[in-house]
Amino acid sequence: MTTKPIVVKVGTSSVTTAQGSVDHEVLRAIAEQIVTVRSRGRDVIVVTSGAITAGWAEVGGGRPRPHDSAQLQAVSAVGQPLLMATWRDAFAAAGVVVGQVLLSPHDFADRRQYLAARRTIEHLRALSVVPIVNENDAVADEEIRFGDNDRLAALVANVVGASDVILLTDTEGFFTADPRLDPQATLIEEIRHVDEYMAMAGSSRSGVGSGGMASKMSAAKMASWSGVTATIAAARRPQVILDVLEGVSGSGTVVRARPERLSARESWIAFAAPSRGRLVINDGAVLAIQRRASLLSVGVVSREGEWIDGDALDISDESGRVVAKGLARASSADRDASDPIVIRADDLVTFPVGDAPVRLD
Numbered sequence: 001m002t003t004k005p006i007v008v009k010v011g012t013s014s015v016t017t018a019q020g021s022v023d024h025e026v027l028r029a030i031a032e033q034i035v036t037v038r039s040r041g042r043d044v045i046v047v048t049s050g051a052i053t054a055g056w057a058e059v060g061g062g063r064p065r066p067h068d069s070a071q072l073q074a075v076s077a078v079g080q081p082l083l084m085a086t087w088r089d090a091f092a093a094a095g096v097v098v099g100q101v102l103l104s105p106h107d108f109a110d111r112r113q114y115l116a117a118r119r120t121i122e123h124l125r126a127l128s129v130v131p132i133v134n135e136n137d138a139v140a141d142e143e144i145r146f147g148d149n150d151r152l153a154a155l156v157a158n159v160v161g162a163s164d165v166i167l168l169t170d171t172e173g174f175f176t177a178d179p180r181l182d183p184q185a186t187l188i189e190e191i192r193h194v195d196e197y198m199a200m201a202g203s204s205r206s207g208v209g210s211g212g213m214a215s216k217m218s219a220a221k222m223a224s225w226s227g228v229t230a231t232i233a234a235a236r237r238p239q240v241i242l243d244v245l246e247g248v249s250g251s252g253t254v255v256r257a258r259p260e261r262l263s264a265r266e267s268w269i270a271f272a273a274p275s276r277g278r279l280v281i282n283d284g285a286v287l288a289i290q291r292r293a294s295l296l297s298v299g300v301v302s303r304e305g306e307w308i309d310g311d312a313l314d315i316s317d318e319s320g321r322v323v324a325k326g327l328a329r330a331s332s333a334d335r336d337a338s339d340p341i342v343i344r345a346d347d348l349v350t351f352p353v354g355d356a357p358v359r360l361d
């Protein structure tokens, strides 16, 4: 039996009631299933949403939820402890202790932060504690925060070397059409090449939460590139986690993992870091970076955009196809003509032509 952990992400619409407060029953049912999974020898890491919605239910006095993101980030500080208290109670029934881990995109981009986060999760697991992860909304940088937890869950799955990430939401999976509008819509149970379905995911959204199907499919794609199997399934389906892990038919949409896996840092560069510009490179440079060489200025045909050092850039061939993404070594304004390296090999992720990962920014 594999001992790789499993990441279970629960979305806002599943964690909270129609009034916006934390749904104790749902959390209790999910915790019970996780306890069963653990008794079978598999560790589980929970990624939970719901802090903002629960916080607004507490302080909003019944008023409609504001759109101002600074205010939403502030109310997450109210909701996060309420969320954690409910998770704590839900697991306490089985004598299992939980621990809170709040992460931001920076924790995946910065190698030392990434190692620190991984170490903390490993220590919690060694202590038999269930790590409960959310984005550090209260202090997250508005420009670069994840906003939804789907990508966060995919990156956590990569960091901990998970076998599976299960994205629990308010629908049973990915359908051939919107099941609320089309009675003929059927559940797609297995996806091998996620790109073929990305366009179908559209920008569907449920009422609360910031995810939606497009965000889930993008996260599934990130997971798949990280060698992690992703499943989109209904949080309120009884025994959903157990059914997904046993491969029960109809329990959700499974997106299969690619055999090659990107490291967490490569996943971050490829999927999470917002692109600030584009470099068009010649065919010689395309071949060189595909052989894991650095990108040299001699291979750059043209540049678009403005960026500072460390920003992510799309890299395309002369026909405009994105072939790589990487982190700039110098700002667009501050190019040192004597420095031949534009992007170091370690800061580059190359993609098979035609298979560039989706951009979420």
Ligand code: GLU
Pocket (backbone or CB within 6 Å): 011, 012, 013, 048, 049, 050, 051, 052, 053, 076, 134, 135, 137, 147, 148, 149, 150, 208, 209, 210, 211
């Ligand atoms: N970190 C956000 C929260 O806890 C997630 C929002 C979402 O994905 O719905 O509210």
